[in-house]
Amino acid sequence: MPSGTLLYAQSGGVTAVINATAAAVIQAARARKVRVLAARNGILGALREELIDTSRESAATVRALAHTPGGAFGSCRVKLKSLEADRARYERLIAVLRAHEVRWFLYNGGNDSADTALKLSQLAAEFDYPLTCVGVPKTVDNDLAVTDCCPGFGSAAKYTAVSVREAALDVAAMADTSTKVFVYEAMGRHAGWLAAAAGLAGKTADEAPQLILFPERPYDEADFLARVQRVVDRVGWCVVVASEGIRDADGRFVADAGAGKDAFGHTQLGGVAARLAGRVHDALGLKVHWTLPDYLQRSARHIASATDLEQAQAVGRKAVEFAFKGMNATMPVIVRTADAPYRWKIEAAPLARIANREKKMPAGFIRRDGYGITAAARRYLEPLIRGEAYPPYGRDGLPRYVSLRNPAVPRQLPAFTD
Template sequence: MKNAFYAQSGGVTAVINASACGVIETARKHSDKIGTVYAGQNGIIGALTENLIDTSKESDADISALKHTPSGGFGSCRYKMKSLEDNKAEYERLIEVFKAHDIGYFFYNGGGDSADTCLKVSQLSESMGYPIQAIHVPKTVDNDLPVTDNCPGFGSVAKYIAVSTMEASFDVASMCATSTKIFVLEVMGRHAGWIAAAGGLVDDSIPVVILFPEVDFDEKKFLAKVDANVKEFGYCTVVVSEGTKWADGRFLAEQGTRDDFGHAQLGGAAPVVANLIKDALGHKYHWAVADYLQRAARHLSSKSDVEQAYALGEAAVNLAMEGKNSVMPAVIRTSNNPYTWEIGMGELKDIANVEKMMPMDYISDDGFGITDACREYLQPLIEGEDYPPYKNGLPDYVVMKKEMVEKKLPSFEV
């Protein structure tokens, strides 16, 4: 009976631990076919350095609590393995570690780059004669993986941005007669505007202007739109993606200035946008940068996101039990309204390094809003609340014990 290896990769999310929970709880149910689940300490680096966490030492209750805990419970990392040709030593090391700990299942929980690593690992049996079944578990707040209807982590960020946009707009609306008229919220998304699009999920009675990375920033048109909103509604909310660019390709956040010490001025697209409005229209403004708060906000996760994250972890183990290799379980949308979905499967060769951008017909003609098609797609992903338990006013998140497996091999530098 083979053991399993599970690792978290790249930027973490509010629900990646729900996938971990799905993997581990399901593996525990199949204890006749699958041995211990070892988790990489800090992702794939944990495999390379033989820093393996023995998840069998974590209690059922603690593993279950992962379902409502944000972040990477076992540690994640930003580390892209090179190709087999460019760094064969790393793959050989992986095999050594897998052999030493009798690992036959590899579950890799990440985004596009990680799907690529997972694909390479899945090929070890062929290319290097080591039998392994590698299954990728999708995850990314950027929502940019193909095949799956959406990516775990995204629905919760979308809910956070939609709710925050709504709440701040209510605030501004109630003060705009004598105070702030402009509120700018900066959100994540360097390449794709999925997260920014979520700001468009608020009711039409709230005037929201969205700046997408997909649309070149047209200052004149933007200011005219903001001006029109202030005249009609008394105020305007702007949701700006950190990836919004001028027509010449520079990010808005690149301010091109230096401070007293000669350092490049720090970014933040929100203050740039706010200042442009102030200069042109004279309105009082406020701005916020949500940054990590948006992807860590498990307190406001969407129920469908949590359920899908768990289901995909569960499905990964089931696919492994069925003998699959080099695949990723995926969410398949079977109906829009009511939203129904089932678990399907994609081949890693169709997923690795493929970026799913926002379709242009999801962006309104003027470039500042979302279309009905986009709303129809996004709406179900923010549905439902799934509150964590609280203790003393704070969420009762779990921290893993992280008992390490005894090392059997010489050390290895990454």
């Protein structure tokens, strides 16, 4: 094993199991006697030379990290531009890596993070610096290209399906004299994977959610309202699941938070459930409740999918293996080999096939009328939410999550000014 240090960083919105990936990375590297540093707050920590020495965390703490949600080292929404436009930043990264003898860089994130890892690998080659860059998959949106599914999605999908089923029982109980329509907003800017997962809550046309709104289909308000009314007339109540990224026929987001764009250049969304609820109430005169689970969807470690946890740990271990084999500019991806029984394996895919690409719902996963999922979608989704991976609970009735000490590594370079 060549000498050197491994640097791990988390990127973008965290998930219920991203720390399980982190724990697997640390454990796999420790087994090979390789020191692991972590960047504080993702790529920003690397730029600022704010690095964490994970070797000072006990083995028990690292094990507990696997059942703790959030991002243990901090994450960020920062996307570096091209090598030409952001060259000073990339050169700073090389300088930091060189100063701390980093030979392997693992970036745990989505397609934008894969792009950063890819560009860093290209610059390292230009500078003749011995660096192996590996992207590690993570996103609740399940929109990464190439991989069959993405760690983080299965647990968010399980939370969504369970929440919708439980809320539907509440609505059904109260519908005679109270709420007739309940609207649930799911994450998903351009891809409706989480909204689709809500479809697992019911199996017939009369079971919730009776209507699902996907970003892959244009939103037609008149048709939507007519369908809500028909469901209420037939069932007595209606549960609607709407993806946050639904757009009208002209391509405008139905819910635009008006807060501009984030660091990734994405329009800030939020509030589609409230907007839909208002239209249902005003147009149909029905009592409506709505919910915006938001961060709850991605942080719900208390009801994580066992499949998701296993896959999150598997990609972490494989990322270390690929890195130490010198498999530069790659990502460990999940390959499904069978639906029933569900079987999968981990293979390497080039970052060039993943960076800045987005996997949307296949047309065959959306019901012909556009408001539900098909049997094919159900076959794909069901294995991903199977199994329970409960965290340990304390006598106070709460999960026993861990907080890391995150001791800083002494800086070797002058402060970075962007």
